[in-house]
Amino acid sequence: MFKTRKRVVEAVAGVDLSVRRGEIFGFLGPNGAGKTTTLRMLATLLPPSGGAASVAGCDLQTQAGRIRERIGYVGQAGGSDPEITGRRELVFQARLYGMSLGAAQKRAAELITMLELEICADRAAKTYSGGQKRRLDIGLGLVHDPQLLFLDEPTTGLDPQSRARVWDEVRRMHDRGTTVFLTTHYLDEADALCDRIAIIDYGKIVAEGTPEELKRAVAGDVVTLTVAGDQQRALDVIKDEPFVREAKLDEGSVLLYVDRGEVAMPAILRLLDTKGLTLQTIGLHRPSLDDVFLRQTGRSLRETAA
Amino acid sequence: MKLLRDTWLVFGRYFGLFIRNPAWVALGVLQPLLYLVLFAPLLKSIASAPGFPSGGAYNVFVPGLLVQLGMFGAAGVGFSLVSELRMGVIERLRVTPVSRVSLLLGRALRDMVSIVVQSLILILLSLPFGLSIHPFGVVVVLALIALIGLLTASIAYAVALWARNENTYASIIFTATLPILLLSGVLLPLGLAPQWLRNIAALNPLSYAVDAARAVFNDHLSDPSVTKGVAIMLVLSIVAIVIGARSFGRAVA
Numbered sequence: 001m002f003k004t005r006k007r008v009v010e011a012v013a014g015v016d017l018s019v020r021r022g023e024i025f026g027f028l029g030p031n032g033a034g035k036t037t038t039l040r041m042l043a044t045l046l047p048p049s050g051g052a053a054s055v056a057g058c059d060l061q062t063q064a065g066r067i068r069e070r071i072g073y074v075g076q077a078g079g080s081d082p083e084i085t086g087r088r089e090l091v092f093q094a095r096l097y098g099m100s101l102g103a104a105q106k107r108a109a110e111l112i113t114m115l116e117l118e119i120c121a122d123r124a125a126k127t128y129s130g131g132q133k134r135r136l137d138i139g140l141g142l143v144h145d146p147q148l149l150f151l152d153e154p155t156t157g158l159d160p161q162s163r164a165r166v167w168d169e170v171r172r173m174h175d176r177g178t179t180v181f182l183t184t185h186y187l188d189e190a191d192a193l194c195d196r197i198a199i200i201d202y203g204k205i206v207a208e209g210t211p212e213e214l215k216r217a218v219a220g221d222v223v224t225l226t227v228a229g230d231q232q233r234a235l236d237v238i239k240d241e242p243f244v245r246e247a248k249l250d251e252g253s254v255l256l257y258v259d260r261g262e263v264a265m266p267a268i269l270r271l272l273d274t275k276g277l278t279l280q281t282i283g284l285h286r287p288s289l290d291d292v293f294l295r296q297t298g299r300s301l302r303e304t305a306a
Numbered sequence: 307m308k309l310l311r312d313t314w315l316v317f318g319r320y321f322g323l324f325i326r327n328p329a330w331v332a333l334g335v336l337q338p339l340l341y342l343v344l345f346a347p348l349l350k351s352i353a354s355a356p357g358f359p360s361g362g363a364y365n366v367f368v369p370g371l372l373v374q375l376g377m378f379g380a381a382g383v384g385f386s387l388v389s390e391l392r393m394g395v396i397e398r399l400r401v402t403p404v405s406r407v408s409l410l411l412g413r414a415l416r417d418m419v420s421i422v423v424q425s426l427i428l429i430l431l432s433l434p435f436g437l438s439i440h441p442f443g444v445v446v447v448l449a450l451i452a453l454i455g456l457l458t459a460s461i462a463y464a465v466a467l468w469a470r471n472e473n474t475y476a477s478i479i480f481t482a483t484l485p486i487l488l489l490s491g492v493l494l495p496l497g498l499a500p501q502w503l504r505n506i507a508a509l510n511p512l513s514y515a516v517d518a519a520r521a522v523f524n525d526h527l528s529d530p531s532v533t534k535g536v537a538i539m540l541v542l543s544i545v546a547i548v549i550g551a552r553s554f555g556r557a558v559a
Contacts, residue, residue, distance in 0.1 A: 043401050047556075068403045079398030081390070083323055095315050096402040140398060 015205055017198050019181055021147075024174050026194030027183040028289065030299075034203035035183040036076065036152055042181070043073040043150050056148045069097070072141030072149040076156065079137055082126035086117055086136045089125065090143060097144040104143075111139040115169065131162025138169060149173060151182040155189060167193055187289040199293055206296040214292045220245060221261030222285050223268065226253045228278040237275050243267060250300055253281070257291075312405040316412025324416055334379050334424045335431075338371045342432060345493075357497040361524040364437040369519035370492040372425050372447060373512065376454035377487065379421045381479050383413070383459050384466030388475055391467070400554070410550040414459040421455035422448050443522045446532065450522075453539035454515055460546035467553040490516045514538050 015038050019025040027035045040046040042055050044064040053060040056070040080089050087108050094104035112121045115135040120128055125136060134154065141149055154170070155163040170180055170193060184190050190197050191211045198208040207214055227234040235254050239247040243264045246257040258264040261284040272279050294300050324330065349363040359366050390396050399409060425448055429439065439447075462479060469475040487493075489503075490512035496504050507513045518535025526532070 045397060045400060065403060068401060071401070073398070073401040075394040075397050077392065077394030077397070079394035081323070081393065081395055083326070084319075088322075092315065092319055093398075093402065096312070096399070096404045098403075137394075 015200065015203070017205060017208060019179060019196075022174070022177055022179055023195040024170060024180045024182070024193055026190040026197040027181070027200060028185070028187070028190045028197050028293070029183075029200035030185055033200045035185075035200055037203075038200070039073075039150050039152050039181070039183055043071060044068055045073070056146075069144070070147050072144070072146035074137050074141040074149070074151050074154065076152045078133060079140060080125045080133065083124055085122050085124055086128070086132075086139075087112065087121045089136065090139055093140045094143040099144075107143055111142060115139050129162070130158055131165055134158060134162065134166060135169065138166070142173070146178065148179045148181065151180060153183055153185070155184070155186065163189075187293075191289055197289070199289075199296060201293075201297045207292060211289060214289060215287045217292065217295075220257055220259045220287075221264075222287050222291055223256040223258055223261055223264060223282065224250075224253050224285070225256070225268065225282040226280045227272065228280055233275075234272065234277055237271060237277065238268060241267070241271065246295075250294065255294075257287075257295075309405050309407060312408030313412045313415070316404070316408050317415050318412075320413050320416040321419065324420060331420060331424060331427075334375070334420065335427050337378070338375045338424075338428050339431060341371055341374075342368070342428070342435065346435065349494075355498065357495070359495050359497060359520060359524070361520075362436065362438075364432060364435050365439075365523045366495060366520060367493075368429070368432045368437050369447065369523045370490075370495075370516055372428060372451050373454060373490065373516050373519055374487060374492045375425055375428060376421055376451040377458050377483060377512065379424060380417050380455045380458035381462055381483050383417050384462040384469075384475050384479065385472060387413075387463055387466040388470065388472050391470060396467075396554075406555040407547070407551040409554040410460060410463055411547060413463065414456050414547070414550065417459040418452050418455045422452050425451045437523075439523055440525055440527075443525065443527060446527065446536075447519055447522050450515060450518055450536055450539060453536070453543050454512070457539060457543040457546045460543070460550035464546070464550045464553040467556075486510060486512055489513065492516060495520070511538050511542055 015034070027038065029035050037046065041048045042053060042060065044055075044060070044067050048060070055067045058066045058070070060067065080086070084092075090108035090111055091101070091104045094107045095101065099107060112118055115138065117132060117135060117139070120132050125133060128136065138151070138154065141151075151170070155166050158166065167189070170182070173180055182194070194211065196208070196210050197214060199206050199214070207217070209217075225234070231249055231252060231254055235247055235249055238244060238254065238256065243258055243260075244256050245259065248255050256264070256268075265282065265284060268282070269279065290300060346363060346367045349367055352358060353363045353366070387396070396409075400406075426444075429437070429444060429447075465478050466475050469478060489507045489510040491497075491499070491507060496507050496513065499507065514531070514535045515538070516535075517531045518533075521527070521529040521531045521535075
């Protein structure tokens with residue numbers, strides 16, 4: 001759907017990616033990684049200081065006007081006015097895209113039904129719950145049925161139930177053929193929702209692919225353990241064993257990337273025992289996107305996002 | 307055509323927000339009204355001083371008040387824009403194909419309408435105090451005040467988009483408006499001022515608007531100062547609209 005080649009010094013440098021028509025593409029990274037900046041540039045809100053991008057088939061540098069007709073953008077803050085009713089906002093937004101009053105009212109009514117905003121559509125938006133407001137904001141981005149929708153952290157600050165509603169909404173857009181480009185700092189969101197993901201850190205893409213591909217790149221299994229006393233001692237004991245591909249300390253526990261967890265675990269237990277270290281906890285799990293992030297950046301996304 | 311349509315749409319949105327809160331009209335009129343009741347009587351006794359224009363205290367003072375209303379009434383409009391920036395409203399509007407000129411003009415015209423309404427109320431309230439003015443003069447004065455409002459609002463929006471927070475915006479606007487008002491002869495005619503002060507005031511475009519308004523209130527509609535004042539405000543308004551619209555094109559929330 002679009003390609004971009006950016007070389008912006010401060011916020012975003014080395015973002016080079018392509019999103020295919022009709023997919024849900026996730027931009028995953030900690031706060032301040034450059035996700036929003038990239039999104040703003042692609043949505044024509046921020047002029048890139050260099051590089052090139054093609055968005056919805058149009059050139060970002062020369063055809064911003066045509067891009068605006070084809071894309072929708074829902075920013076983190078939302079964009080609806082608390083004093084105005086949801087219906088009025090939707091009608092106004094539709095008219096900005098050139099619809100007649102009648103067509104705009106019809107479209108607003110469709111979106112209100114689709115997003116299940118009937119009970120609050122004629123109240124001022126300041127009375128909305130967090131989930132209702134977010135659905136209204138998404139509706140504002142959808143009035144002109146864009147080919148491509150940008151969602152900047154669509155579920156940040158929402159309760160789990162509202163979050164699930166937004167996910168459903170995104171999947172429905174996807175089913176209708178809309179390309180969705182969203183940013184998130186939630187791993188589970190990227191994992192559950194996105195067809196493909198790019199991981200961004202310090203303005204650079206550090207990994208790109210389907211969630212499965214990315215997880216497969218972190219080969220083998222992940223063993224997490226803690227011992228009584230100093231974790232560093234346990235790390236020193238284990239890290240040079242042949243079955244360990246990589247070992248590091250993370251959030252007060254020892255993290256080991258191993259080929260086969262079920263074989264490594266008994267060996268680890270024996271080793272710690274002979275060295276007189278008391279094992280407190282041990283766990284085995286398949287790699288998650290957090291492991292991907294940790295491998296690529298050396299930091300855990302969980303601690304960075306907090 | 308698209309420009310007119312977009313401007314009308316944006317105007318409609320902000321006018322709708324405005325009339326839901328009619329208290330602002332009353333508050334806008336309150337301050338000049340206080341000047342009228344609590345300050346203008348002082349002028350009666352100095353109206354005979356050398357350098358004070360003829361026409362009576364109120365016919366000299368009310369035009370100044372109107373100019374002040376036009377400027378102060380529009381100087382604060384950027385506050386709502388700053389909060390809209392924070393709520394993402396401006397970003398949401400900028401991502402649509404709406405004309406950037408309309409984003410500025412629709413709002414500024416709403417402010418202009420509000421100021422014209424307030425000015426009209428102030429003129430009517432001044433009549434019992436002894437103000438006398440020709441109906442056609444009212445039309446000319448309202449047009450002049452409308453331009454001042456349009457000019458000030460456009461600049462206020464540009465400053466708000468640049469400042470992006472209330473504190474910066476407030477300090478810029480209030481630091482700038484006070485000397486402009488003092489150097490325009492709003493409160494007391496510059497005829498009373500020493501020569502050096504008059505020289506500085508001659509550089510202040512708003513002083514020509516005050517001269518024009520006073521000439522109208524003295525039934526000197528054909529006085530060259532009227533055309534001059536209106537022309538200066540018109541040109542500056544156009545420049546301010548261009549600057550304001552460019553700010554909307556560039557705005558980064």
